[in-house]
Amino acid sequence: MGINVNRRFLLGGAVGGAGALAGCATAPASAALPADSNLPAGLFGPAPGVALLSRNENPYGPSPKVMAAVAEATRCGAYYCDTSYLAAMIAEKNGIAPSQVVLSTGSGEALSAAALAFGKSGAIACPALFWDTTSKYAEAKGVTLKRSPMIGDLEIDLAAIEASVDDSVSMVHICNPNNPTGRSLDPAQLRAFCSRVSEKVPVLVDEAYNELTDDPAGNSMMDLVRAGKNVLVARTFSKIYGMAGMRIGYIMASEEHARMISQYVMSWMSAPSLAAAVASYNDDAFLAFSKSKVTEARQMVHAAMTANGINYLPSETNFIYANVPDAAAYQRAMAARNIQIRGPYGALTQWSRVSMGKIEDVERYCAAIPEALGA
Amino acid sequence: MGINVNRRFLLGGAVGGAGALAGCATAPASAALPADSNLPAGLFGPAPGVALLSRNENPYGPSPKVMAAVAEATRCGAYYCDTSYLAAMIAEKNGIAPSQVVLSTGSGEALSAAALAFGKSGAIACPALFWDTTSKYAEAKGVTLKRSPMIGDLEIDLAAIEASVDDSVSMVHICNPNNPTGRSLDPAQLRAFCSRVSEKVPVLVDEAYNELTDDPAGNSMMDLVRAGKNVLVARTFSKIYGMAGMRIGYIMASEEHARMISQYVMSWMSAPSLAAAVASYNDDAFLAFSKSKVTEARQMVHAAMTANGINYLPSETNFIYANVPDAAAYQRAMAARNIQIRGPYGALTQWSRVSMGKIEDVERYCAAIPEALGA
Numbered sequence: 001m002g003i004n005v006n007r008r009f010l011l012g013g014a015v016g017g018a019g020a021l022a023g024c025a026t027a028p029a030s031a032a033l034p035a036d037s038n039l040p041a042g043l044f045g046p047a048p049g050v051a052l053l054s055r056n057e058n059p060y061g062p063s064p065k066v067m068a069a070v071a072e073a074t075r076c077g078a079y080y081c082d083t084s085y086l087a088a089m090i091a092e093k094n095g096i097a098p099s100q101v102v103l104s105t106g107s108g109e110a111l112s113a114a115a116l117a118f119g120k121s122g123a124i125a126c127p128a129l130f131w132d133t134t135s136k137y138a139e140a141k142g143v144t145l146k147r148s149p150m151i152g153d154l155e156i157d158l159a160a161i162e163a164s165v166d167d168s169v170s171m172v173h174i175c176n177p178n179n180p181t182g183r184s185l186d187p188a189q190l191r192a193f194c195s196r197v198s199e200k201v202p203v204l205v206d207e208a209y210n211e212l213t214d215d216p217a218g219n220s221m222m223d224l225v226r227a228g229k230n231v232l233v234a235r236t237f238s239k240i241y242g243m244a245g246m247r248i249g250y251i252m253a254s255e256e257h258a259r260m261i262s263q264y265v266m267s268w269m270s271a272p273s274l275a276a277a278v279a280s281y282n283d284d285a286f287l288a289f290s291k292s293k294v295t296e297a298r299q300m301v302h303a304a305m306t307a308n309g310i311n312y313l314p315s316e317t318n319f320i321y322a323n324v325p326d327a328a329a330y331q332r333a334m335a336a337r338n339i340q341i342r343g344p345y346g347a348l349t350q351w352s353r354v355s356m357g358k359i360e361d362v363e364r365y366c367a368a369i370p371e372a373l374g375a
Numbered sequence: 376m377g378i379n380v381n382r383r384f385l386l387g388g389a390v391g392g393a394g395a396l397a398g399c400a401t402a403p404a405s406a407a408l409p410a411d412s413n414l415p416a417g418l419f420g421p422a423p424g425v426a427l428l429s430r431n432e433n434p435y436g437p438s439p440k441v442m443a444a445v446a447e448a449t450r451c452g453a454y455y456c457d458t459s460y461l462a463a464m465i466a467e468k469n470g471i472a473p474s475q476v477v478l479s480t481g482s483g484e485a486l487s488a489a490a491l492a493f494g495k496s497g498a499i500a501c502p503a504l505f506w507d508t509t510s511k512y513a514e515a516k517g518v519t520l521k522r523s524p525m526i527g528d529l530e531i532d533l534a535a536i537e538a539s540v541d542d543s544v545s546m547v548h549i550c551n552p553n554n555p556t557g558r559s560l561d562p563a564q565l566r567a568f569c570s571r572v573s574e575k576v577p578v579l580v581d582e583a584y585n586e587l588t589d590d591p592a593g594n595s596m597m598d599l600v601r602a603g604k605n606v607l608v609a610r611t612f613s614k615i616y617g618m619a620g621m622r623i624g625y626i627m628a629s630e631e632h633a634r635m636i637s638q639y640v641m642s643w644m645s646a647p648s649l650a651a652a653v654a655s656y657n658d659d660a661f662l663a664f665s666k667s668k669v670t671e672a673r674q675m676v677h678a679a680m681t682a683n684g685i686n687y688l689p690s691e692t693n694f695i696y697a698n699v700p701d702a703a704a705y706q707r708a709m710a711a712r713n714i715q716i717r718g719p720y721g722a723l724t725q726w727s728r729v730s731m732g733k734i735e736d737v738e739r740y741c742a743a744i745p746e747a748l749g750a
Contacts, residue, residue: 037443039653043460044451044646052454061453067446068412070647074445076419077651078436078617079427085418105480105622105642112641120516140638141495242453245646247480263515265641266487267480271419271620272445272647276452278414 044245046340051361054340056179056319059358060293061242063280073275081271086278090250093282095226100252102261105269107208107236107249112137113264114204114232114251115173119143122170122201127156129345131179131206144168153313154181154321154351158193165200172197175206177213180345180353182315187218194221198230202257205233211240211287212294213316225252232257237277239318240290248277294318297356304366308373318356324373327352333372339365419620421715426736429715431554431694434733435668436617438655448650456646464656465625470601474630480642482583482611482624487512488639489579489607489626490548494518497545497576502531504720505550506581519543528688529556529696529726533568540575547572550581552588555720555728557690562593569596573605577632580608583624586615586662587669588691600627607632612652614693615665623652669693672731679741683748693731699748702727708747714740 046052052059073081083103091098104110115124115138123144124135132145139145146169148160156174165172177184194203205221213219224231237248248269251261269277280286294317301320305312312322324330327344330352334341339361342353354365421427427434448456458478466473479485490499490513498519499510507520514520521544523535531549540547552559569578580596588594599606612623623644626636644652655661669692676695680687687697699705702719705727709716714736717728729740 037447037650037654038440039444039447039650040460043650043653044448044456045454055455057453057455059453062449065413066452067449069414070445070449071442072412072414073419073620074437074442074647074651077441077620078432078434079420079620080430080432080613081419081620085415105645109642116516137641141491238455245448245452245454245456247642247645266512267484267622267642270480270622270645270648272449273645275412275414275419276449278418279412 049338051339051357051364053355053357053361053365054342054353055244056239056317056355057244057357058239058242058290058294058318059361060290061286062246062276063241063283063286065279065283065286066243066276069275069279070272073271077271079271081269081274083269083274086269086274086281087250089278089281090252094222094252096252097255099255100225100258102251102253102258102265103269104249104251104265105247105267105273106238106244107206107234107251108134109265109267110249110251110261111135111173111204111206111234113261113266114171115143116141117260117264118171118202118204120170123168124171124173125161125164125169125201126173127161127175127178129154129178129181129348130156130173130175131208135173153183154348155183156185158185158189162193162197165197169201171201172203173206174204175208176219177209177315177317179208179317180319180342180351181313181321182317182319183313183321184213184219184316187215191221191224194224194231195229198224202230202232202253204251205231207233208236208239209317210235212291212318222252225254228254230254230257237280240287240294241280242290243276243280246273246276248273293359294356297359297362300359300362300366301354301356304369308369310369310373319353320356321351321353323350324352325350330372334365334368337364337368337372339368341365424713426714426732426739428730428732428736428740429717429728430619431614431692431730432619432732433614433617433665433669433693434736435665436661437621437651438616438658438661440654440658440661441618441651444650444654445647448646452646454646456644456649458644458649461644461649461652461656462625464653465627468657469597469627471627472630475600475627475633477626477628477633477636477640478644479624479626479640480622480644480648481613481619482581482609482626483509484640484642485624485626485636486510486548486579486581486609488636488641489546490518491516492635492639493546493577493579495545498543499546499548500536500539500544500576501548502536502550502553504529504553504556504723505531505548506554506583510548528558529723530558531560533560533564537568537572540572544576546576547578548581549579550583551594552584552690552692554584554692555694555717555726556688556696557692557694558688558696559588559594559691562590566596566599569599569606570604573599577605577607577628579626580606582608583611583614584692585610587666587693597627600629603629605629612655615662615669616655617665618651618655621648621651623648668734669731672734672737675734675737675741676729676731679744683744685744685748694728695731696726696728698725699727700725705747709740709743712739712743712747714743716740
């Protein structure tokens with residue numbers, strides 16, 4: 001696809017001319033790469049010896065293609081940058097127009113913007129348990145959240161959410177696969193839900209973990225966006241792309257919704273992050289590698305949990321939600337062994353979330369389970 | 376100051392332990408720097424042959440210290456990053472507490488957040504002409520702007536703004552030095568204004584260009600922030616630091632105001648941008664170099680304008696606002712010569728803004744003045 005986008009980009013002439021070389025490498029001293037950055041120790045990444053399994057990151061990123069791209073962008077860091085090329089790449093891969101893509105610094109910003117944009121005219125219908133950071137952002141500014149309780153084993157109750165959609169509701173927001181549960185909704189049921197409900201209000205599906213599932217295309221609601229339905233899909237470079245620290249995400253929606261959300265987005269992407277996204281977006285070899293490491297880790301954790309009698313929810317993501325006697329005590333016991341995992345979510349004091357990290361760190365987690373359970 | 380901040384940081388243990396090495400360089404392939412980034416040509420910076428003098432950038436940045444720091448952060452780009460170290464550096468340099476610093480992706484985001492946070496409870500009093508992008512962001516969401524006309528040679532009318540502050544006003548917002556005029560307010564008058572008016576409502580001063588002025592400390596209202604006045608100061612890494620594309624800025628204010636604004640900020644800084652800021656914040660040699668290039672360019676443009684009979688407003692910034700017969704025609708004539716400058720601002724059709732860029736580009740601008748005037 002690179003050729004098509006390239007041609008469109010260069011003909012558009014938004015930034016440079018055909019065959020142009022970067023015109024900004026003006027400072028040779030700055031272009032050279034000193035051996036030592038002089039940054040204080042420990043500014044980035046986990047401290048030595050810490051297994052960081054608490055934040056759903058993917059430590060196998062970024063893609064190897066990213067380093068040189070970031071260096072080039074940073075040499076040009078004096079200049080405001082234009083994100084239209086990345087929007088065109090995303091649009092092309094997803095079969096939509098670039099005007100249907102809202103880029104933001106992590107998908108969180110676009111999700112917050114959507115919550116403000118839709119929330120001003122009504123409540124947001126959502127599950128009791130999901131990645132609700134951005135909904136809470138809007139709630140703190142006066143937006144109402146209309147939550148439906150979970151059913152079964154912490155499953156999203158689509159029927160209850162659908163029943164909750166009345167004239168007071170301006171948008172439905174779910175996360176699939178869900179966080180922190182890791183559960184995926186049945187694609188056929190979700191597709192039918194989105195088709196019906198989107199006739200009444202927009203349905204926003206946060207698909208942050210979609211690319212890690214066994215059937216990304218089947219699990220995604222992008223076909224409904226392409227079909228012109230009232231559906232919005234959020235994606236991120238923080239998970240399978242392994243670039244949580246680079247802050248790159250986006251929402252794909254109708255042109256009208258994209259414009260609405262864009263008006264609320266506050267920032268725009270930095271040049272290094274833009275370069276990282278462009279360089280890695282279609283790096284299929286790296287994405288397959290990422291996914292294989294996540295799958296390998298998940299199988300290890302599943303086996304260890306089963307061996308230790310821990311029940312866990314099904315997950316096709318890079319985290320597992322497991323039923324333990326006391327999630328806070330379990331977290332403390334892991335922390336005492338330099339293994340960081342998530343503590344309880346609110347009243348869910350018997351559920352513990354662990355992220356898939358480096359294989360050697362996941363091994364440490366698995367080995368520590370018996371002692372942590374006994375703690 | 377490095378020692379103090381380092382100690383505080385390491386004792387605080389927010390990110391890593393004392394003497395810790397970055398624990399995230401897990402991907403040797405990614406750590407190596409390929410010769411070619413494979414980015415499409417022209418993605419960053421001006422196209423070859425274009426003198427980009429329209430956006431108040433500083434092409435002499437970033438500081439040489441930035442490249443290695445960004446590379447280190449990008450190797451750790453898999454992990455969410457913690458901006459508290461940068462907040463502590465900024466606080467220390469400015470004599471305030473870290474909790475008084477709101478970091479954002481460019482100062483624009485913090486300014487937009489402030490406009491929403493204060494604007495919800497009243498109008499924003501401001502000049503007719505200033506960098507109002509962020510105020511307009513809030514205006515589009517229902518916030519009222521109460522503008523006071525300019526006086527004299529496009530000067531901010533502090534008396535009129537003060538007189539406009541009544542119960543309907545929630546904040547005063549000015550920009551000093553102002554953009555697009557380049558004019559600086561008299562520091563004593565501004566300080567007296569801020570002291571008086573801040574007894575009624577918060578006064579936000581955007582000091583994006585402060586470090587480029589002849590007397591940064593004297594021109595800044597930071598002494599009032601330190602004194603606990605109801606004053607807020609915005610700064611950016613986009614100007615003297617030469618990193619517009621890196622999206623780093625901040626507001627310094629009371630702890631209460633900082634908390635208020637933070638609740639509205641939507642995004643957080645990427646790891647490469649954070650690293651770039653930390654590496655260059657106290658690079659005084661580079662800042663002096665930047666300032667010397669801006670001053671050199673300004674003197675060239677002033678001389679060329681005088682020689683061509685163009686009147687211009689006084690400026691201690693990296694741009695000059697000049698009185699020309701027809702700003703649109705003048706811009707077109709420059710563009711025909713591959714020199715990009717700003718076109719007219721609204722009804723100000725006889726005023727043209729040119730940014731100081733690379734010396735060779737500024738020379739081209741100066742040489743083109745006679746023909747552009749004749750166009």
